[in-house]
Amino acid sequence: MAAFGRYRWHISSLPASVPAIFIGIVLWAASPHGVGAAEPETLYKRCATCHEIGEGAKHKVGPHLDELFGRKAGGLDDFRYSESMRAAGEAGLVWTADTLDQYLERPRDFIKGNRMSFRGMADPADRQALISWLETATQQAPAADPTVEEVSTSGPVSGFADIVLQMDGDPEYGEYLAGECVTCHQASGHADGIPSIVGLPKDYFVTSLFEYLNNVRSNDVMKLRVANLSNEEIAALAAYFSSLEPQ
Amino acid sequence: MTGLTRRQFGLFAGASAAALSLPTYLRAQGKPRVVVIGGGAGGATAARYIAKDSDGAIDVTLIDDSEMFTTCFFSNLYVGGYRSFESITHSYDTLQSSYGITKVTGRASSVDRAAKTVTMADGSSIPYDRLVVSPGIDLIWDSVAGYSEELSEIAPHAWKAGPQTQLLKAKLDAIENGQQILMVAPPNPYRCPPGPYERASMMAHVLKEKGLTDAKVIILDPKPKFSKQGVFQEGWEKYYPGMIEWYGPDVHGGIEGIDVNAGTVETGLDTFKGAMMNVIPAQKAGEIAASAGLTDDSGFCPIDAASMRSTVDEAIFVIGDACIAGDMPKSGFSANSQAKVASMNIRGDLVGSKVFPAKYANTCWSLIETGDAIKVGAQYAPGDGKIASTQSFISQMNEEDALRKANYEESVGWYAGITADMFG
Known part of the structure; x- marks a missing residue:
């Protein structure tokens, strides 16, 4: 039980969640998606950049969300989670309407060190609308092998990535180099069709870039950008982007 | 000298001694001043990056004759009915409110390079220490x-x-x-x-x-x-x-x-x-570039590939469609990329910040039909006395539908990204 204390979801689960659910029920009765809440399909677009859903869903930047409810946090063996997400699951965190509500309010506060690059959804009505919609939308079965588009970190990729991860990147140089990234990946951390890279942990950032170099990831634009980066530059970019907070 | 008391003289002399150790522009007035002509992909980006990265140490004025800016990129998608006109039109409000940039709405009619001032069509003049010329094209x-x-x-x-x-x-x-x-x-x-x-x-x-x-x-x-x-x-x-x-x-x-x-x-x-x-x-380059004497026989402006500095005047940087950018195409993406190199060099000139080696990039997406977009892209670096392509890719024939659809979604993401990068 001692390990539970490290996570806010446990400490605050009662006082925070009861009123939220209560409000959610009242609002639910008033309109299909709650008073003032946006359409859940529109809200989900912010998730869809990184998460697939529906029959045959695969992993993208984030894990697929099929059969999400009742899933242990960090519980899919074939997705590369952050250490802290795995640890939260090991400590007993299971995804339910209640825990998702708390997580989505401010993901970075709820599980410190997790790598989901999303600032959070402040409006309780929006969260309720989204979560209720997800509860139905995530019922289908995922793809038999959801890892096709994702990656194993074995072999040469992890070897080269490790070398870079041991370098001290210069964040000032990274900030200049980042000018090239933020033409597409928004510096605010907002995502409209291109994934957010703001606040990505260094290991994930560096490994991903090496996956482009090794054709594990296939986007031509990214392959071209990465092919022109030295190890020092990758380290600098990782240092810079990992230091940012999504807005 | 006779009018000064000893005490006043002392103050004056002390001030002069301190002033002598400062660069010229700081002696003349408070903050160094950058004026940017043209509020498009080049100019708006340059203004924002100089203001943002200098943290208020540089005074930035952006001149454009429009209140709102409609992007040329994605204007074909408006023609095709995929985008509204409003969705490709942007205001300069955030650049002013969040970045402290002064937006002057009017036409810059000439540049007095000796006096380092921009003369506006209404006769007013705006002094600069560094000038960014990003007027885009004019039609012949x-x-x-x-x-x-x-x-x-x-x-x-x-x-x-x-x-x-x-x-x-x-x-x-x-x-x-x-x-x-x-x-x-x-x-x-x-x-x-x-x-x-x-x-x-x-x-x-x-x-x-x-x-x-x-x-x-x-x-x-x-x-x-x-x-x-x-x-x-x-x-x-x-x-x-x-x-x-x-x-x-x-x-x-x-x-x-x-x-x-x-x-x-x-x-x-x-x-x-x-x-x-x-x-x-x-x-050809926008008219102001020619009237400022920055163009060559081609009608465009030669620049130093390592910095985007005009080869004619070291206090002036020319970016975007108006410059001769070697292998880089004239595109909003290119202009945005060049603006970052120019901004870094201008900050280096004016406040001594670090100047890293120039790197440039471009990607152009084109929509052929709903869910089918193609793309071309390249990386560039100074080489052979120009901005030279170091590596490139282009969409191939017979590609999978899913890839073309992903290209389109990527282009929509890029539009949101570059316009946020330009206008804040």
Whole structure:
């Protein structure tokens, strides 16, 4: 039980969640998606950049969300989670309407060190609308092998990535180099069709870039950008982007 | 000296000694001043990066004659009905409120390089320590015999986004089945190399959606080949069979002139007639660049590939479509990329911040039909006395549908990204 204390979801689960659910029920009765809440399909677009859903869903930047409810946090063996997400699951965190509500309010506060690059959804009505919609939308079965588009970190990729991860990147140089990234990946951390890279942990950032170099990831634009980066530059970019907070 | 007391003299002398150790611009006034002419992909980005990265240590003034900026990139998607005009039009409000940039709405009419001032059309003048010239292109009206600025109200060029784009769309929307649209494509070098061919695709898309499959877009090109030609022509064959015809000079024999009122284009071998014309003339750097003496015989501005600094005047940087950027195409993406190199060098000049080696990038996406976009991209670095391409890619024929659809989604993400990068 001692390990539970490290996570806010446990400490605050009662006082925070009861009123939220209560409000959610009242609002639910008033309109299909709650008073003032946006359409859940529109809200989900912010998730869809990184998460697939529906029959045959695969992993993208984030894990697929099929059969999400009742899933242990960090519980899919074939997705590369952050250490802290795995640890939260090991400590007993299971995804339910209640825990998702708390997580989505401010993901970075709820599980410190997790790598989901999303600032959070402040409006309780929006969260309720989204979560209720997800509860139905995530019922289908995922793809038999959801890892096709994702990656194993074995072999040469992890070897080269490790070398870079041991370098001290210069964040000032990274900030200049980042000018090239933020033409597409928004510096605010907002995502409209291109994934957010703001606040990505260094290991994930560096490994991903090496996956482009090794054709594990296939986007031509990214392959071209990465092919022109030295190890020092990758380290600098990782240092810079990992230091940012999504807005 | 006689009017000064010893004490006043002492203060004065002390101030002068301190001033001598400062660079010239700090002696003259408080903060160093950067003036940016042109509020597009180059100018807006440069203004924002200089203001943002200098944390208020540099005074930035952005001059553009419009209150709002309509992007040329994605204006073809407005023509095709994929975007509203409002969605490609942006305000300068955030640059002013969040970045402390002074926006001057008006036309810069000349630059006094000796005095380091920009003279505005209303006679006022704005001093600078460093000047960014990013005026985009101007059209060479008489490069197509029979065309003029006045006649562009009948036969729009729509090569500067705004009312011209809306006029083009209105005319396109009035086309009836069986009618022809004539597009006169521009000679190199020009803004947005794939632009005319994406536009033809968007025109055909609008006609096809309305069932007007007997209407046609005829492109009369002074060039023997064009950007992403193979993939464009493959797409036209697939989606718009018989609706888009492209003729290079070996087929039409050279474009000799147009008669806008008659709706005809005279070429060496034939006369073409259309219900609507889209005439895109040859281009040169925006007028202010020439009047400031920054252009060479090509009509564009030579720059130092390592910094974007004008080779004519070291206090001036020329970026975007107006400069000679070596292997880089004239595109919003290029201008945005060049702006970052220029901004870094300007901060280096004015506040001594670190200057890293120049790197440039460009990607251009073009939409052929719903869910089918193609792309071309390259990396660039200074080399051989110019900005040289170091590596590139281009969409291939027979690619999977999913990839083309992902290209489109990526282009939408890029639009949101670059406009946030320009306007805050």
